[in-house]
Amino acid sequence: MNACARVRAVAGRDGTVFEVLRAEAPLGLFPARCAEPGWARLWLVGTAGGPLGGDDVELRVEVGTGAALCVASVAASVALGGPAPSLLRVSVLVEPGGRLTWAPEPLVVTAHADHRVEVDLEAGTEARVWWRDELVLGRHGERPGRCVVAVRAALGGLPWLRHDLAVGPPGWDAGAVVGAYRVAGSILTNHDDGGGGPGTAQVGQAARLPLEAGGAFTVALAPDRPTLARLLPPVPVPRSPHAFAAHA
Numbered sequence: 001m002n003a004c005a006r007v008r009a010v011a012g013r014d015g016t017v018f019e020v021l022r023a024e025a026p027l028g029l030f031p032a033r034c035a036e037p038g039w040a041r042l043w044l045v046g047t048a049g050g051p052l053g054g055d056d057v058e059l060r061v062e063v064g065t066g067a068a069l070c071v072a073s074v075a076a077s078v079a080l081g082g083p084a085p086s087l088l089r090v091s092v093l094v095e096p097g098g099r100l101t102w103a104p105e106p107l108v109v110t111a112h113a114d115h116r117v118e119v120d121l122e123a124g125t126e127a128r129v130w131w132r133d134e135l136v137l138g139r140h141g142e143r144p145g146r147c148v149v150a151v152r153a154a155l156g157g158l159p160w161l162r163h164d165l166a167v168g169p170p171g172w173d174a175g176a177v178v179g180a181y182r183v184a185g186s187i188l189t190n191h192d193d194g195g196g197g198p199g200t201a202q203v204g205q206a207a208r209l210p211l212e213a214g215g216a217f218t219v220a221l222a223p224d225r226p227t228l229a230r231l232l233p234p235v236p237v238p239r240s241p242h243a244f245a246a247h248a
Helices: 225-231
Strands: 002-012 015-022 027-033 039-046 056-063 068-073 077-079 086-094 099-102 107-109 114-123 128-137 146-155 158-167 183-189 205-210 216-222
Touching (some): 002 039, 002 068, 015 027, 015 068, 056 068, 056 099, 086 099, 107 114, 107 146, 114 128, 128 146, 128 158, 158 183, 183 225
Parallel strands (some): 002 056, 039 068, 086 114, 099 128, 114 146
Antiparallel strands (some): 027 039, 183 216
């Protein structure tokens, strides 16, 4: 299945509104207001199973100057096998002075999946970005298939982050990759909303890497999602949505 979805959030008189909101199955987009003044929320909703093998889905997100957008999802996405690899391309532009919090539920990589996620993130001068990725390696008692998450980010016109995480046979569970852990997560941000650096847990690993262009990249490995949540800083925008936002 080939599909493309596009979002543009801009600053309005009463906060952030959606100037463009277009979606095609298997991806649904549902706007909402945040409890945080000035922010809008966008829920990502799977309107069909998957991603399935052979899917090619593109999501384009633009956050205008002065706009503030939090992107979340109502459930995890589950990568399933099929006749060909599946691909999700996420292209994001945060204009100068825009704010973006990206915190969907995790991607679950099932046994027969062959999935690739390509993130192209460009943030302008004085933009504020908080970006979380989370990967669950297999369902309960299941070994994962193949998955690559490739992030390419620029900040203020300068290279910011180049990061690839590849799992799948052979060697994905070697000590130099993820070892015995089955959940991986990361946070990329150029500001601190009080979450600070990585937390602590009895098991798991986390590291915070300062970045030359600004901000930091925090990566963590854990045996399960509750442990990962203790290792990574919390989402800085309130979770509860309010009334649906009006279109500009």
